[in-house]
Amino acid sequence: MKIGVVVSEGPYTHQAADSAYHFVKAALAAGHEVPRVFFYHDGVNVSTRLSVPPQDERNIQVNWSALAAEHGTDLVVCIAAAQRRGLLDENEAKRQGKDSDNIAEGFRISGLGQLIEMGIQTDRLVTFGD
Amino acid sequence: MSEEIKKFLYVNRKAPYGTIYALESLEVVLIGAAFDQDVSLAFLDDGVFQLTKGQDTGAIGVKNFSPTFRALGDYEVTKLYVEAESLAERGLSADDLQDITYEDEDDDWAEKPSIRIVNRAEMADIMADQDVVLSF
Numbered sequence: 320m321k322i323g324v325v326v327s328e329g330p331y332t333h334q335a336a337d338s339a340y341h342f343v344k345a346a347l348a349a350g351h352e353v354p355r356v357f358f359y360h361d362g363v364n365v366s367t368r369l370s371v372p373p374q375d376e377r378n379i380q381v382n383w384s385a386l387a388a389e390h391g392t393d394l395v396v397c398i399a400a401a402q403r404r405g406l407l408d409e410n411e412a413k414r415q416g417k418d419s420d421n422i423a424e425g426f427r428i429s430g431l432g433q434l435i436e437m438g439i440q441t442d443r444l445v446t447f448g449d
Numbered sequence: 450m451s452e453e454i455k456k457f458l459y460v461n462r463k464a465p466y467g468t469i470y471a472l473e474s475l476e477v478v479l480i481g482a483a484f485d486q487d488v489s490l491a492f493l494d495d496g497v498f499q500l501t502k503g504q505d506t507g508a509i510g511v512k513n514f515s516p517t518f519r520a521l522g523d524y525e526v527t528k529l530y531v532e533a534e535s536l537a538e539r540g541l542s543a544d545d546l547q548d549i550t551y552e553d554e555d556d557d558w559a560e561k562p563s564i565r566i567v568n569r570a571e572m573a574d575i576m577a578d579q580d581v582v583l584s585f
Binding site: 325359360399400403430431432434435436438439444446448 | 453455457469470473476477480481483484486580581582583584
């Protein structure tokens with residue numbers, strides 16, 4: 320089955336990004352496809368490469384980046400939600416005249432159309448959030 | 450773009466201000482309208498406050514986005530289901546909601562109300578009938 324996943328709450332504050340990660344790993348292991356994960360609301364904060372959690376804790380961003388590298392999962396961060404919360408890729412940082420970007424490897428910033436497209440193209444859409 | 454048409458339901462459960470869910474839900478609806486899917490919106494729990502008339506956010510310094518709901522008809526988003534029990538539990542009635550209308554192209558562009566008050570059981574049926582449910 321083709322499964323689309325939405326993460327709509329922020330990392331560490333909320334379990335959503337962790338649960339989604341474990342769900343995607345389990346789904347892939349069971350032979351399902353997860354072509355894309357869409358990060359929305361505070362979920363976009365998962366994508367910053369500047370978070371530095373204590374070393375004896377899991378690193379949520381690193382987990383997701385590794386998953387994308389291993390399985391080719393498309394990790395899409397909503398641009399409108401990202402810009403409000405200070406998540407910028409190199410192009411957007413330049414365009415907005417900001418002095419740095421902070422998107423981690425494996426994530427890409429794109430529009431809400433990617434969420435709708437995922438809903439159209441997958442068999443199930445599973446949301447992790449409140 | 451896919452030729453397949455799916456039924457999308459956006460479920461709005463939160464008050465319009467205090468958290469960003471309502472505003473960012475509306476942003477999804479507006480973008481999603483470009484995809485020519487069969488779109489419905491549901492308003493329940495505190496989400497019914499999103500549609501109330503006379504909203505004034507001047508004192509809290511955030512944008513009043515409630516007028517945008519009246520533009521949904523232009524995006525061919527014409528089905529706004531509001532749960533009767535959620536209204537009643539909050540001391541609200543249909544009269545407290547904005548007049549939101551659309552022009553029905555199949556009926557000589559007659560102006561018709563977009564808001565449909567449904568009871569909880571009907572809302573459950575509407576949800577069960579969808580392909581994609583996004584809850585905010």
